[in-house]
Amino acid sequence: MTSVKEQVAISRLLSFLQDWDNAGRVTRSHILDSFIETNQGRTAPELEQEFSQGASLFLVRLTTWLRLTYMIGSCLDKILRSIGIFLSAVSSNRYLVEFLEVGGVLTLLEILGLEKIKEEDKKESIKLLQVIANSGRKYKELICESYGIRSIAEFLAKSKSEETQEEVQVLLDSLVHGNPKYQNQVYKGLIALLPCASPKAQQLSLQTLRTAQSIIRTTHPSIVDHVLQLLRTMHLEVQYEAIALIKDLVDYDVCPELLKGLVELLIPSFKETSKLQPKILSESSVLQLTAPLPVFLQQAAAAKAIGVLARSNTSLAEEMLHLRVVHSLMTAMGNTDHSNSQRQASLTLEYFVQTFPVVEDHVRKSMGEELYQLFLSNAGDLYMKMNSIQADILAANKVNVARALYPGDLSSGITGVYLGPRDQEARLPQFQQENMEGKE
Numbered sequence: 001m002t003s004v005k006e007q008v009a010i011s012r013l014l015s016f017l018q019d020w021d022n023a024g025r026v027t028r029s030h031i032l033d034s035f036i037e038t039n040q041g042r043t044a045p046e047l048e049q050e051f052s053q054g055a056s057l058f059l060v061r062l063t064t065w066l067r068l069t070y071m072i073g074s075c076l077d078k079i080l081r082s083i084g085i086f087l088s089a090v091s092s093n094r095y096l097v098e099f100l101e102v103g104g105v106l107t108l109l110e111i112l113g114l115e116k117i118k119e120e121d122k123k124e125s126i127k128l129l130q131v132i133a134n135s136g137r138k139y140k141e142l143i144c145e146s147y148g149i150r151s152i153a154e155f156l157a158k159s160k161s162e163e164t165q166e167e168v169q170v171l172l173d174s175l176v177h178g179n180p181k182y183q184n185q186v187y188k189g190l191i192a193l194l195p196c197a198s199p200k201a202q203q204l205s206l207q208t209l210r211t212a213q214s215i216i217r218t219t220h221p222s223i224v225d226h227v228l229q230l231l232r233t234m235h236l237e238v239q240y241e242a243i244a245l246i247k248d249l250v251d252y253d254v255c256p257e258l259l260k261g262l263v264e265l266l267i268p269s270f271k272e273t274s275k276l277q278p279k280i281l282s283e284s285s286v287l288q289l290t291a292p293l294p295v296f297l298q299q300a301a302a303a304k305a306i307g308v309l310a311r312s313n314t315s316l317a318e319e320m321l322h323l324r325v326v327h328s329l330m331t332a333m334g335n336t337d338h339s340n341s342q343r344q345a346s347l348t349l350e351y352f353v354q355t356f357p358v359v360e361d362h363v364r365k366s367m368g369e370e371l372y373q374l375f376l377s378n379a380g381d382l383y384m385k386m387n388s389i390q391a392d393i394l395a396a397n398k399v400n401v402a403r404a405l406y407p408g409d410l411s412s413g414i415t416g417v418y419l420g421p422r423d424q425e426a427r428l429p430q431f432q433q434e435n436m437e438g439k440e
Contacts, residue, residue: 009052016051020061025074028065032078036085043090059086059095063102070107073117080124087131096135105132105146112155122155123164126171133174140175144182149175149189156204157196169204176212187212187220194226199235206230206241210248219252228261231301232294243305250309250316259309259320265302266328266345268295273337296338303332303341307348310355317355326352326359327399330366333382334395342383350379358404366397 020031039047047055066079083104086095111117111125129148132139143149152175156168176186190212193205206227213219227249230242249258272295306325310317329352332345352359353375364372371390375382386394 006052010054013052013054013057017054017057017061020058029075029078032075032082036078036081039085042085044086044092044095047086047089055086056095056098059083059098060102062086063099063104067102067107070111070117071114073121076111076117076121077124080121080128084124084128084131087128093135096132096139100132100139100142105129105143105148108132109143109146109148109151112151119159119161119164122159123161123167126152126155126164126167130167130171130174133171137178140179141181143175144179144185149182149185153189153193156201157193157198159198159201162200165198165200165204169208172208173211176208176215183212183216187216191220191223191226194230199233199238202230202233202238203235203241206238206245210241210245213245213248213252217252219249219254223249224254224257224261228258228265228298228302231265231305232298233301234297239301239304243301243308246305247308247312250313255316256319259316260323262302262306262309263320263323263325263328265298266306266325266332268293268299292338292340296335296341299332299335300338300341300344303329303344303348307344307351310348310351314355317352321352321356321359321405322402324400324402326362326401327397330363330394330397330399334391334393334397336388336391339383343380346375346379346382350375356401359401362399362401362404366399367393 020028023031039050042050044055051058062079062083066076066083069079070076083099086092087099089095108125108129112122129143129152133143152168152171156165156172159165159168172186172190176183179186187209190205190209193201196202196205209223227242227245230238233239233242246258246262249255272293275293306320306329310320326349329345329349332341333349335341335345349363353363354360363375367375367390371386371393374385378385
């Protein structure tokens, strides 16, 4: 027989459940407010004691109401927070299983894709997914098997709240750890996020990619192009994370492709730079301040990234000498349409000049003594001191340090002597002729 105290507790539970069953939306909202205030942070045993060993009866009502109303968003944040009290409670594995058995994960993922639902409600859904993912490997796999990576990544790209996006990053970071079966899927999802329109999503994806890369230890073929494209951004926080990832990627098999791509970016194609010409010709009488071309932002960022890599590892600097990085840096220094390209290229060239005597000799001869002394005095401010003729000298330079390093064989080096991305075919016959004359 049950004691009087137990009978009173059971009677109270039944009364509470009956009140819930008979209540409308407003009354249920008040019940949830009281439940959240009273039970926040309680353990599973404490919840069972509060509900006279019948806490699951209230949880099943919450999950049922969630599935019935989540598409219209009625009290959705309070329902999710109440369910979160059950799932995050210590020793709550039983509640977690009960929630998952009724399709809880699919419901949470569907919430992320509904346009009519408020951002705050979606944030609560992400927090519940965090709780589920942190409960163990099999739960992470369940989220991934439910097409969770795609839903979560798309939500990160579309979200307008930075706070919510940071919660998504925490979830993705959890899914990439301790999830060997689907960690590659998370990795590919992060790469797919890089071209999105949200700078915050790009920044967070890059940060998480660095973690994922260290876990997976292999690279996806598309990562180089995606990361180099991000150097076009106007957002310095994104550029910073992109360069940090580039610094990590040089330890993998994509290093030659990455270095070659960075050097190529120092000399934009004529097709890209010609976009400035119509404005100059049609509005020559009107002075206008226009945003720099993305390709010039990319040029400046590439020069900066090359400097970071060269200073961190002399071997990388030597590899880039074979790719004619000195010629390309000097060409970028002559870009009078974008001062930051000139400054970053000048600072990076300064390192090569100070490190490699052969570079110093070629740069001095190409610049001429007057311009070279200006360069030595303050490389970072050179773009403000040189005149248009000196800028043209830099832009039209013919420096070829690689040929000096390997005078008898233009194909020497790790990837061969790189002749430049735009004028390779035009210059090759001339270089071959000069090489033949040198041998004679």
